[in-house]
Amino acid sequence: SAVISQKPSRDICQRGTSLTIQCQVDSQVTMMFWYRQQPGQSLTLIATANQGSEATYESGFVIDKFPISRPNLTFSTLTVSNMSPEDSSIYLCSVRLAGYTDTQYFGPGTRLTVL
Amino acid sequence: EDKVVQSPLSLVVHEGDTVTLNCSYEVTNFRSLLWYKQEKKAPTFLFMLTSSGIEKKSGRLSSILDKKELFSILNITATQTGDSAIYLCAKSSGDKLTFGTGTRLAVRP
Structure with missing residues (x-):
């Protein structure tokens, strides 16, 4: 597996502001992902963070709302822009290690509350 | 739509x-x-199953996949209070995981 850190671990933000979440992994990984888990719901994939190029977004998620960067193989950021209370969720990054495996390992998550 | 039902x-x-x-x-x-x-907050990995009929086991937890009937089961024997959690299954299509809604398990002393 890999050691994954995320920060902040939690935050309370005002409507209309933006928050950037960082994800750092201790080894080089092939793929990094960002998920959202709304209260009482399961995990939904927001996008795949691609190193050195634009992220690949899932249906229903757009770059203007959730800009993602991945400047190298071990680091990625997700920004939640122009927040509304509906953005209150847990945001999770995950990684897939090198080799033929579908297993993803998750970071500790960021609990976001928007007032 | 890609569905996973738990x-x-x-x-x-x-x-x-x-x-x-x-x-x-x-x-x-x-x-x-x-x-x-x-x-x-963070899901922790338990098992990955790719072949039908081959049980994977880790301590009191075990899981098996049936690719003909398109389902999997997760068994927990001799449950303990520490097993209380949400258990998620996810289908992989290679590049992405699609998660089910989860099963919330509560183990009472």
Whole structure:
């Protein structure tokens, strides 16, 4: 597996502001992902963070709302822009290690509350 | 739509009981089936299953996949209060995971 850190671990933000979440992994990984888990719901994939190029977004998620960067193989950021209370969720990054495996390992998550 | 359905949605048992959690999925672009345990925020990996009929086991937890009937089960024997969590299954199509809604398990002393 890999050691994954995320920060902040939690935050309370005002409507209309933006928050950037960082994800750092201790080894080089092939793929990094960002998920959202709304209260009482399961995990939904927001996008795949691609190193050195634009992220690949899932249906229903757009770059203007959730800009993602991945400047190298071990680091990625997700920004939640122009927040509304509906953005209150847990945001999770995950990684897939090198080799033929579908297993993803998750970071500790960021609990976001928007007032 | 890529669907993963888990049942039951929630379950309350007593310590020492055995539980079986169910996960069914759609066959489109299927490559593997994964199980995770989520206690607070971060899901922790339990099993990845790719072949039918081969049981994977870790301590009191075991899981098996049926690719003909498109389902998997997760068994927990001799449950303990520390097993209380949400159990998630996810279907992998290679590049992405599609998660089920989860089963919330509560183990009472």
